[in-house]
Amino acid sequence: MFRKQECVAMLLAGGQGSRLYALTRRIAKPAVPFGGKYRIIDFPLSNCVNSGIETVGVLTQYQPLELNDYIGSGQPWDLDRMDAGVHVLPPYQRNKGADWYKGTANAIYQNIDFIERYDPEYVLVLSGDHIYKMDYSDMLAQHKANEADCTIAVLDVPKEEASRFGILNTNPDGSIYEFDEKPAVPKSTLASMGIYIFTWDKLRKYLIADEEDTTSQNDFGKNLLPAMLNAGERMFAYRFEGYWKDVGTIDSLWEANMDLLNPKVPLDLADTGWKIYSRNPGMPPHYLADTAQVQNSSITEGCTIGGKVEGSVIFAGVTVEEGAEIVHSILMPGTVVRKGAKVQYAILAEDVEVGAGAVVGESPEEIDNLDRWGVAVVASGIKVGQEGFVPAKAMVEKDVADKEVIPYA
Amino acid sequence: MRNYNALGLIFANMHDEAIRDCTAVRSMGSLPFGGRYRLIDFVLSGMVNAGITKVGVITKSNYQSLMDHLGSGKAWDLSRKNEGLYFLPPRSSDDAMYQGRIGSLADVIPFLNHSKEELVILSDCHVVSSMDYQAMLKAHVESGADVTVACQHGVVPTLSDIPVMTLDAEKRVADLLIGRISEEEAYYGVGAYVMRKDWLLRTVTEAVARNQLHFERDVLQRRLGELRIYGYEVPSLMMPIYSVESYFKANLALLENEVREQLFPKSRPVYTKLKDCDPVQYGLHAQVTNSLVGDGAHVDGTVKNCIVFRGANISRHATLENCVIMQNVTVGDNCKLGNVIADKNVVFRNGCRLQGSDSYPVYIAKNSIV
Numbered sequence: 001m002f003r004k005q006e007c008v009a010m011l012l013a014g015g016q017g018s019r020l021y022a023l024t025r026r027i028a029k030p031a032v033p034f035g036g037k038y039r040i041i042d043f044p045l046s047n048c049v050n051s052g053i054e055t056v057g058v059l060t061q062y063q064p065l066e067l068n069d070y071i072g073s074g075q076p077w078d079l080d081r082m083d084a085g086v087h088v089l090p091p092y093q094r095n096k097g098a099d100w101y102k103g104t105a106n107a108i109y110q111n112i113d114f115i116e117r118y119d120p121e122y123v124l125v126l127s128g129d130h131i132y133k134m135d136y137s138d139m140l141a142q143h144k145a146n147e148a149d150c151t152i153a154v155l156d157v158p159k160e161e162a163s164r165f166g167i168l169n170t171n172p173d174g175s176i177y178e179f180d181e182k183p184a185v186p187k188s189t190l191a192s193m194g195i196y197i198f199t200w201d202k203l204r205k206y207l208i209a210d211e212e213d214t215t216s217q218n219d220f221g222k223n224l225l226p227a228m229l230n231a232g233e234r235m236f237a238y239r240f241e242g243y244w245k246d247v248g249t250i251d252s253l254w255e256a257n258m259d260l261l262n263p264k265v266p267l268d269l270a271d272t273g274w275k276i277y278s279r280n281p282g283m284p285p286h287y288l289a290d291t292a293q294v295q296n297s298s299i300t301e302g303c304t305i306g307g308k309v310e311g312s313v314i315f316a317g318v319t320v321e322e323g324a325e326i327v328h329s330i331l332m333p334g335t336v337v338r339k340g341a342k343v344q345y346a347i348l349a350e351d352v353e354v355g356a357g358a359v360v361g362e363s364p365e366e367i368d369n370l371d372r373w374g375v376a377v378v379a380s381g382i383k384v385g386q387e388g389f390v391p392a393k394a395m396v397e398k399d400v401a402d403k404e405v406i407p408y409a
Numbered sequence: 410m411r412n413y414n415a416l417g418l419i420f421a422n423m424h425d426e427a428i429r430d431c432t433a434v435r436s437m438g439s440l441p442f443g444g445r446y447r448l449i450d451f452v453l454s455g456m457v458n459a460g461i462t463k464v465g466v467i468t469k470s471n472y473q474s475l476m477d478h479l480g481s482g483k484a485w486d487l488s489r490k491n492e493g494l495y496f497l498p499p500r501s502s503d504d505a506m507y508q509g510r511i512g513s514l515a516d517v518i519p520f521l522n523h524s525k526e527e528l529v530i531l532s533d534c535h536v537v538s539s540m541d542y543q544a545m546l547k548a549h550v551e552s553g554a555d556v557t558v559a560c561q562h563g564v565v566p567t568l569s570d571i572p573v574m575t576l577d578a579e580k581r582v583a584d585l586l587i588g589r590i591s592e593e594e595a596y597y598g599v600g601a602y603v604m605r606k607d608w609l610l611r612t613v614t615e616a617v618a619r620n621q622l623h624f625e626r627d628v629l630q631r632r633l634g635e636l637r638i639y640g641y642e643v644p645s646l647m648m649p650i651y652s653v654e655s656y657f658k659a660n661l662a663l664l665e666n667e668v669r670e671q672l673f674p675k676s677r678p679v680y681t682k683l684k685d686c687d688p689v690q691y692g693l694h695a696q697v698t699n700s701l702v703g704d705g706a707h708v709d710g711t712v713k714n715c716i717v718f719r720g721a722n723i724s725r726h727a728t729l730e731n732c733v734i735m736q737n738v739t740v741g742d743n744c745k746l747g748n749v750i751a752d753k754n755v756v757f758r759n760g761c762r763l764q765g766s767d768s769y770p771v772y773i774a775k776n777s778i779v
Contacts, residue, residue, distance in 0.1 A: 036688035037704070070589055075483070076683075261690075280683050284673045285444035285703040285717075287664070300688035300704055301445075313688075314496065395752035 005055045005118040007140060008050075009048050009198075011112070012104050013128040014061030017247045022397050025347055028060065029248070030069040030128030033332045033350070034315050035260050035269065038278045038299045040071060040247060043133070044126045045077045046276045051136040053124065054084040057114055059107045061100060064090060076279045087165050089114060103218030109207040115200065123203055125196040125220065131256050132193075132244035133267065133274050139238045140197055144388060149202040149233040150225070152176065153195035153240050165191030166221060168237050176235040178228060187393070189289045190237055193244055202233060226359035243267035254347060254375045257313045259328045261296055280315045281333070307337070315350075324354075329361065332380070345392065346376040354378075355386035355402065364393040371372065372408055413546040415528035416492075416606070417456040420513065421449060421475055423533040423600065427568055427651045430772050431752065435474040438466070438534040440650070442736050443663050443672075443702035445719050445723040447478050448534045448650065450681045451672075456530065457485050458677040459542035463492035465520055467513050469499050478682050485680045495520060509622035514613045527607050533600030535568075537648040537659055539679065540601070541671050545641050549603040554639035556629065558582065559601035561643055565589040566651040572598040572625050574640055582638040585630050596640055598625075598658065599647050637689055646671040657750055659771045660716045660733045664699050686719050694725045703736075703741075710740065727757075731767070749773065 013066055017029025024032065030041035041058075048056050056079060062068055067088075074086035089111050092099050101107035108115075110387050115123060122143065124136055124248065134153070143151040154168055162183070168190045169178040174365060180187065206224050210216050216223045229235055243266045247253040259265040269276055283302025293308040302317035307324035315333040322327055324337045327344040331337070337347045338356040344359035361376035374393030384390060385402035400406060417507060421438030429441055435451070438449035443631035449466070456464055464487060468475055481487075482494030502691050510531075514521075528549070530542055540559070549557040567574050567589055574596045575584040589597075604612075612628060621627030629638060646668060648659040662668045673679060684706025691697065697712040703719035718736040725731065727744040734740070738751045741759035746763030751757070752775040761779050765771035773779060 076685075256482075270690070270707070275685050276687075277685050280685070282678055282680055284669065284679065285701045285719075286689070287669065287701050288697045288699070290699045292698055294691045294697055296693050297691050298688040299691065299702075 002117045002119075003353045005084060005120050007053055007055075007122040007124055007136075008115050008118050008200075009044075009053050009124040009126060009136075010058055010108055010115070010205065011041070011044055011048075011058045011126045011128055012107060012108060012149035013067060014101050015127075015129065017129065017248060019251065022249065022377050022395050023250070023253070023347070024063070025397065026063055027130075028062050028064060031070055032247075032253070033315055034131065034247065034253070035257060036298045036315055037280070038276055040131065041067070041070070042077075042276050043131050044128060045071075045079070046274075047132075047134050047136060048124075048126075048276070049077050049079060051134075053136060055081070055118055055120075056080055056086045057089045057111060058086060058128075059089050059101065060112065061091060061107075064088075066189045070279055077277045085117075087114065091243040092227045102312050103216075104220045105210050105216075105222075105224045106218035107205060108203075109211050109218070112204065112207065116165045120200050123198050123277050124251045125198065127194045128247055129248050130244060131192065131267070132240075133242065133271075133276070134195070134240060134244075135274075136195075136197075139195070139240075143197045143199075143236070146174070146199075146236045147234060148230055148345050150235045150287070151197045151238050152225075152235070152241050153193040154190040154237045154245050155193055155240055157189050157191045159186065162189045162191065169194055171409055174236045175237075176229065176237055179221075179229065180379045181221070190239070192221070193240060194246075195240075196225075197238075200226070224334075224338050250347065250375050250377055254330060258311070258328065260298055260313060261311060270340050282283050283316055283403045289322065321356075327363070338386075345373075346390070348378045349380035349382075351381050352378045355384055355388060358384045358389070358400075359385040360384060360390040364392075367392060411775060412460070412543060412551065413528055414526050414686045415459075415461055415530055415542075415603070416524050416526040416548055417453075417461050417530045417542075418514075418517070419449060419452055419456075419464060419466045420510065420531070420533050420600075421466055421468040421472065422470060423510070425471070425533045425649065427535065428653060428654045428656055429553045430653055430774065431656065431750075432471065434471065434775055436468055436471050436534075437650075438468070439474040439478050440534075440656070441718060442537060442650075442656075443660060444701045444716050446681050447475075447477070448537065449475070449492065450679055451537050451539065452532050452534055453479075453485050453487075454679045455538070455540045455542055455677070456532075457487065457680065459546070461530070461542065462487070462489060463495070463524060463526060465495040465497045465517060467497045467517060469513065472498060476731065477641075480682065484682050490680050492494070510624035511613055511616045511622040511627065514609070514624075515617045518610065518613065521606060524606065527606060529604055529606045531602040531604075535650045536601075537650065537672065537675055538599075538643065539645060540643055540647070541677070542601075545601070545603055545643070548641045549639070552580070552639045553637065554581075555604060555636045557603040557639045559599050559643050560640045561599055561647050562596050563594050564592060565595055566649045566655065568649070568651045570623070570625050572629060574598070576640045580640045580642070582629075582633065582640055585625075585633055585638070587626055587630060596642070599643060599649060600657060603641075653750070653770065653772055654768055657733060657748075659733065660715065663701050663716060664714060669701075684719055692725065702759045731770075733770075752777075755779065 013030040017024040073080040079086035097262045167180040245256040269305045286303035289306040299314040306322035307320040319336045329346045334351040379397045384400040388400040389405040421436045425432040487494035493611030552609040700715045702717045705720040709725040733750045744761040748770045
């Protein structure tokens, strides 16, 4: 009944993203806004479409409402297809009880039926928390050429950073002989990007075995991949070259946004040959007033800018009034910054209002003790009162009264 | 929920001749406007915002760019199982069938016959507005008119077949002239009409039988005494485009807050084809003031009082003032442009200097290299 698909993508989008704190209070991590007009999930979804993958299952669990609405029919990514296309897959009740997704492998296990109806040769497993552009068809071609059972995309990271990642140790032919999770003394600099291609027959077998193992945490990295390696399956690394960033923390999310303003960073969103698609709010072009001063920044539709904006990423429908100053900050959709307010090194989530004369965030130069410095975050819908003060590294989830000074964290 | 059972018919080519330079390669409806739109977007969005779900677009020539723009109608939420967007090009290449508004309507009689709607809104594309068509339909039904003519009071635009009217106290049309005769302010038509569909079908059939093909002259003017023709004065901003100068001025009018608020009210969004451009990137040397900038533009120069469309590229050391820069235009280093309209894909090589006047902007045709 369903047309056969050579490769089906499964996108793990159920994680809470707890290290993004206030930003994921009401939305799942993949739905977090990124880069002026995107959300994180736009990157893997657009990569799928651009790579010719027509069937994508999106596994949701934590705070799915906004993510479900955002994906909708999949039309913005051209994934509203006859029987392929994008499918949102939440956990569900069966005749023998109901389970939340216990782990990444279990989430796929619970959707074996979804995958089987397309009778695929291969399954691509993706996560919804990375910013990158990648041609999965090239990775699949290598997987086939190696006659591999599993291929894991890897990035060559600087040696000093290798101990922050899951490292793969490989033979000269690219085959993997060891997984090294956050090693103190790394043997290689090939970090796993959390992108896997499996030959479906093999994955199916290991998913079922993993489910039967009651001691397993049902996680790809911790359980399923080591089990495959121990059993001697053919596992290879696929070397990716280009920009890739895990945006799972406040700092990395802020940095990845700032990277977009740096012409030396190889992530080109203007490249029409590999577009990143997103659901568009359909607002008029933005307006820069007579008093605007905008430099080295990214601004999108629906904004009205009367103040100074420098080194910042401004999302749709933002208002920056005259005399306000925005420096090295991220302003998510609908946020308003009133006259004379200053926002620096900060992330303001959706529909935040910063009152006149308020100050949010501090620049590292202004702080004596750099341990106290960090990006300030204001959660969605929060009001910072007139002349209120939000220090560096603060995480504001309650309204700030007029002239209130939030203490250091 | 819809209050009135109406369908829309849009005339995409009407008044093409008023702005020949810009419509050499396109219809009036597909004329770019305001940084990311085409003129038809305002009419089409207005109809959709009024709950109209069936819209026919009548076109007779130069309609490739229009078809490309409208596609399935998805961007206006008009790609539907029931009703939606209908593209109505000429049924034959026989020009005789296609003269005047009546000729165009005669050509779409089967479309009208197949439609279940009671009322029809006819609209041209040359007026930029955020018109509330619900209010016009309401006025039409309440007055019991045969035809309601949307109008504005002011200096009459220099369009050849524009109806210029005298209204009585009840807003019924007491006198109707075709074309501007003086600089005095008067009620003039803005190219939108409401009537019953069965009345329209009967009127068109009769008019064709008498070889009377000019709707304004042969129906409205000739039958003024016997028909109940009412004016509906549109209470919101209307900017008719009838010359290169008026096109230029209407674009730059968007730099006024009040104009943007009237044209883009939150309750009535203006929809357009999506291009999935990246956000605008401003470089380290950008100095941009009082300008409207569409997504996908890359700006590193000095820009003042300009409308910059999607995907335009303005390099470092370029200076632009009072310009309308359309999609994918490239402005090179050390260019200095004032009062210039650059059509799509124009390239200004490094060091170009062009200065038009306020009332007579320099127009650079599509795909030119300067």
